[in-house]
Amino acid sequence: MLRFLIRRLLMMIPLMLGITLISFVVIHLAPGEPTDMQTQLNPETGVELRERLRAQYDLDKPLLVQYGSWLGRLVQLDFGKSFSQDHRPVGEKVLERLPITIGINLLSIAVILLVSVPIGILSATKQNSGFDRLTTVFVFIGFATPSFWLALLLMDVLGVRLGVLPISGIKSMGHEYLGPLEQWLDTLRHLILPVFVSAFGGVAGFSRYMRSNMLEVVRQDYILTARAKGLGERAVIYRHALRNALLPVITILGLSVPGLIGGSVIFETIFAIPGMGKLFYDGVMMRDYPLIMGILVIGAFLTLVGNLLADLGYALADPRIRNA
Amino acid sequence: MRFCMVLILMLVLLGGCRKSEENSSAAAPGPESLEPVKGDTLLMGSIGDASNLLPVLASDASSSDINGLVYNGLVRYDKELKFEGELAESWEISEDNLTFTFHLRKGVKWHDGAPFTSADVLFTYELLIDPKTPTAYAERYLQVASAEAPDPYTFVVRYEKPLASALISWGFAVHPRHLLEGVEITQSPLSRSPVGTGPYRFAQWLPGEKVVLESNPDYFEGEPNLRRIVYRIIPDESTMFLELKAGGLDYMGLSPLQFDRMSDSESFRKKFNKYRYPAFAYTYLGYNLRNPLFEDRRVRQALGHAIDKQELIEGVLLGLGQEATGPYKPGTWSHNPDVKRYAFDPVKAKALLAEAGWVDTDDDGLLDKDGRPFAFTIVTNQGNDQRIKTGEIIQIRLKDIGIEVKLRVIEWASFLKEFINPGNFEATILGWTVPIDPDGYNVWHSSKTGPGELNFVGFANAEVDELLEKGRRSLDLEQRRAYYYRFQEILAEEQPYNFLYVPETLPVVSSRFRGIEVAPAGIMHNLIDWYVPLGLQKYAR
Numbered sequence: 001m002l003r004f005l006i007r008r009l010l011m012m013i014p015l016m017l018g019i020t021l022i023s024f025v026v027i028h029l030a031p032g033e034p035t036d037m038q039t040q041l042n043p044e045t046g047v048e049l050r051e052r053l054r055a056q057y058d059l060d061k062p063l064l065v066q067y068g069s070w071l072g073r074l075v076q077l078d079f080g081k082s083f084s085q086d087h088r089p090v091g092e093k094v095l096e097r098l099p100i101t102i103g104i105n106l107l108s109i110a111v112i113l114l115v116s117v118p119i120g121i122l123s124a125t126k127q128n129s130g131f132d133r134l135t136t137v138f139v140f141i142g143f144a145t146p147s148f149w150l151a152l153l154l155m156d157v158l159g160v161r162l163g164v165l166p167i168s169g170i171k172s173m174g175h176e177y178l179g180p181l182e183q184w185l186d187t188l189r190h191l192i193l194p195v196f197v198s199a200f201g202g203v204a205g206f207s208r209y210m211r212s213n214m215l216e217v218v219r220q221d222y223i224l225t226a227r228a229k230g231l232g233e234r235a236v237i238y239r240h241a242l243r244n245a246l247l248p249v250i251t252i253l254g255l256s257v258p259g260l261i262g263g264s265v266i267f268e269t270i271f272a273i274p275g276m277g278k279l280f281y282d283g284v285m286m287r288d289y290p291l292i293m294g295i296l297v298i299g300a301f302l303t304l305v306g307n308l309l310a311d312l313g314y315a316l317a318d319p320r321i322r323n324a
Numbered sequence: 325m326r327f328c329m330v331l332i333l334m335l336v337l338l339g340g341c342r343k344s345e346e347n348s349s350a351a352a353p354g355p356e357s358l359e360p361v362k363g364d365t366l367l368m369g370s371i372g373d374a375s376n377l378l379p380v381l382a383s384d385a386s387s388s389d390i391n392g393l394v395y396n397g398l399v400r401y402d403k404e405l406k407f408e409g410e411l412a413e414s415w416e417i418s419e420d421n422l423t424f425t426f427h428l429r430k431g432v433k434w435h436d437g438a439p440f441t442s443a444d445v446l447f448t449y450e451l452l453i454d455p456k457t458p459t460a461y462a463e464r465y466l467q468v469a470s471a472e473a474p475d476p477y478t479f480v481v482r483y484e485k486p487l488a489s490a491l492i493s494w495g496f497a498v499h500p501r502h503l504l505e506g507v508e509i510t511q512s513p514l515s516r517s518p519v520g521t522g523p524y525r526f527a528q529w530l531p532g533e534k535v536v537l538e539s540n541p542d543y544f545e546g547e548p549n550l551r552r553i554v555y556r557i558i559p560d561e562s563t564m565f566l567e568l569k570a571g572g573l574d575y576m577g578l579s580p581l582q583f584d585r586m587s588d589s590e591s592f593r594k595k596f597n598k599y600r601y602p603a604f605a606y607t608y609l610g611y612n613l614r615n616p617l618f619e620d621r622r623v624r625q626a627l628g629h630a631i632d633k634q635e636l637i638e639g640v641l642l643g644l645g646q647e648a649t650g651p652y653k654p655g656t657w658s659h660n661p662d663v664k665r666y667a668f669d670p671v672k673a674k675a676l677l678a679e680a681g682w683v684d685t686d687d688d689g690l691l692d693k694d695g696r697p698f699a700f701t702i703v704t705n706q707g708n709d710q711r712i713k714t715g716e717i718i719q720i721r722l723k724d725i726g727i728e729v730k731l732r733v734i735e736w737a738s739f740l741k742e743f744i745n746p747g748n749f750e751a752t753i754l755g756w757t758v759p760i761d762p763d764g765y766n767v768w769h770s771s772k773t774g775p776g777e778l779n780f781v782g783f784a785n786a787e788v789d790e791l792l793e794k795g796r797r798s799l800d801l802e803q804r805r806a807y808y809y810r811f812q813e814i815l816a817e818e819q820p821y822n823f824l825y826v827p828e829t830l831p832v833v834s835s836r837f838r839g840i841e842v843a844p845a846g847i848m849h850n851l852i853d854w855y856v857p858l859g860l861q862k863y864a865r
Binding site for chain 1 (some may be wrong): 365367373375376381382383384387455456458460462463498510513530531532533554556557558559560562563566569570649652671735736737738740741742774776777863
């Protein structure tokens with residue numbers, strides 16, 4: 001087991017190198033440069049000034065040299081300074097935005113699991129019942145609803161017409177004058193709509209997934225055995241079937257580790273939440289190379305770690321895999 | 325004796341008068357009081373977060389808006405767009421137009437209490453021209469021959485050649501020397517918490533969330549009425565509008581759709597005041613003049629007749645705009661209202677095209693010449709719906725007279741790099757903002773047609789070159805007006821662009837704010853005089 005772990009960890013090094021090199025080259029292949037935002041179509045800048053700015057960002061050096069110096073900084077865990085006009089360290093910009101993104105993602109994963117696992121089980125055990133049909137309809141609606149539209153609709157009804165929930169942002173005006181408990185409640189109130197909207201599509205998909213898993217498991221021989229030895233239906237479903245049906249959830253959770261730091265641009269834009277999605281999107285639009293690379297590296301690292309964790313978790317949970 | 329009587333009578337009358345005034349204000353207390361008072365907060369919606377609060381490093385609109393309240397320049401444009409002193413009390417320009425002497429205000433303090441002097445101005449100039457400063461503004465200051473600060477309240481600059489835009493270039497925000505000297509500018513903490521001399525002091529910045537400014541009690545023009553100004557960052561236009569309606573914002577810029585259709589209810593009109601005035605911007609269809617298709621002036625004029633600008637204004641701006649006839653804003657001193665106009669007239673357009681050799685010889689509905697059909701592609705950038713809609717309407721209109729137009733929408737950075745800068749396009753829909761100084765040298769002079777330069781349509785006209793050179797070297801308003809009037813006549817005749825429309829700025833402000841005054845400069849020019857009557861104030865803290 002330990003040797004397996006070490007081997008997997010060592011394998012990650014060349015993998016990371018490959019990922020970063022390819023990302024670095026691809027990003028620089030995209031037309032446009034970070035200095036363009038400041039200098040293009042700006043009547044006040046001339047060619048000379050443009051070159052001066054390029055030199056300041058080392059953009060006049062060969063690509064591999066740029067990659068080398070970037071990598072040199074990275075191994076010291078320095079993501080470099082943003083090429084955007086604020087010139088701030090990339091690490092700082094990312095850290096500033098991580099908590100809210102991770103928070104919303106964790107909450108929405110929790111909501112998804114809490115809602116969709118019971119729905120999935122019920123619609124599998126009562127296949128083709130009225131409830132099953134209802135959830136099927138709900139799932140199609142869930143898949144088909146554009147999240148930005150749902151968000152705007154809810155904001156208009158709950159925020160403007162009824163005035164019961166805040167519309168956007170994560171804090172009210174005057175948040176800093178509230179007591180600690182009130183501050184928490186205030187933020188929580190702000191999170192209701194974003195978490196609901198981001199979980200909405202997920203619930204639809206995941207409950208469907210849960211249902212088909214469950215349906216497959218109940219057809220297995222060991223379920224037949226359980227029933228044959230006279231166990232009650234509850235015990236059969238919740239002790240024997242559920243555990244096996246939940247196995248693939250580990251994979252899903254593992255895969256969602258990198259997703260934890262990735263936000264959705266549309267979603268964050270609509271709710272005016274300063275999260276990772278918007279940071280990355282703006283970075284790409286401005287060709288802010290150090291920022292893009294920084295987020296990609298963190299994302300790639302988390303993907304690899306997530307995969308590893310999922311494999312380990314699987315091995316722990318499923319004796320068939322452990323012994324294979 | 326008699327005189328005494330009169331005096332007494334007058335005193336009584338005056339006294340009585342004052343008394344009745346007191347009575348009337350006592351009878352109608354609170355909200356209706358028109359006395360400007362201090363207090364309350366203005367919540368402004370901003371699409372983008374600020375990037376850098378050191379003006380020398382920032383070039384985005386959000387940062388500029390905030391910096392405009394935190395910093396001052398030596399001079400500024402007043403509400404009528406005429407020069408007035410800001411940190412400079414007065415200035416003199418030498419006979420030869422080469423030397424500018426600014427006399428600075430005394431007693432002005434930086435937000436941290438340090439005195440403001442000419443050393444700060446000199447330092448700002450040196451910062452701007454320092455090759456180590458990554459600034460987009462160096463160009464104008466590199467033309468300065470020498471700058472000096474002979475005493476703490478005098479600043480003198482000399483130029484080698486007269487420069488019309490020299491004076492307004494000293495409207496650039498003055499940076500505090502005592503906090504920035506000897507510091508690597510990109511690493512200065514001031515880029516996140518600025519210190520200026522302006523009416524508002526920086527208080528707080530939560531990245532991606534909001535920027536808070538507080539009134540400066542020591543401001544040299546007097547403390548502003550509104551205690552606090554908060555820029556809330558809301559990247560989505562629809563969300564911003566919902567926030568406005570729910571009371572989470574007091575100010576935003578509306579889109580034509582929001583202005584015309586979505587804010588028409590009685591309750592909205594009660595809660596908000598909408599304003600409209602022409603923006604300092606125009607949208608145009610630019611032809612690549614190096615392309616044989618557009619070489620013939622008659623073809624460009626025909627396209628002028630084929631496109632219905634009024635239809636564009638109705639369709640794209642819902643009527644909230646006006647026809648553009650040239651590169652200047654209608655109503656400003658440099659704008660020539662009497663240039664040649666191109667009325668919508670497809671018949672005339674066809675006749676002009678026929679004259680230029682374009683006729684439909686093979687009856688396929690498309691004009692052709694030498695066996696080649698008249699077809700071209702308009703490129704524009706992604707993310708600007710107005711430009712895309714404009715393109716679609718133009719597409720239909722040109723189809724009517726037998727020209728096939730394709731529309732291509734490309735992401736901004738690629739659009740510039742692959743199409744505009746190398747001159748690799750046939751026609752493009754773009755917009756320019758109109759600077760208050762009419763110098764159009766960088767956009768229209770024939771020396772600026774190189775790759776990456778702004779005359780990317782390749783316009784070259786000897787007379788225009790001469791007019792532009794004269795215009796930027798003259799400081800005499802009447803003389804400049806004559807140059808630029810003639811310049812606009814030539815542009816109207818030559819049609820290197822089809823100047824399409826000037827959109828309107830459509831701000832909306834909560835009706836509790838008073839003292840707002842619409843002027844040629846917009847509504848923000850007297851922000852420090854805005855106030856909320858006591859009874860209507862919303863935010864106590």
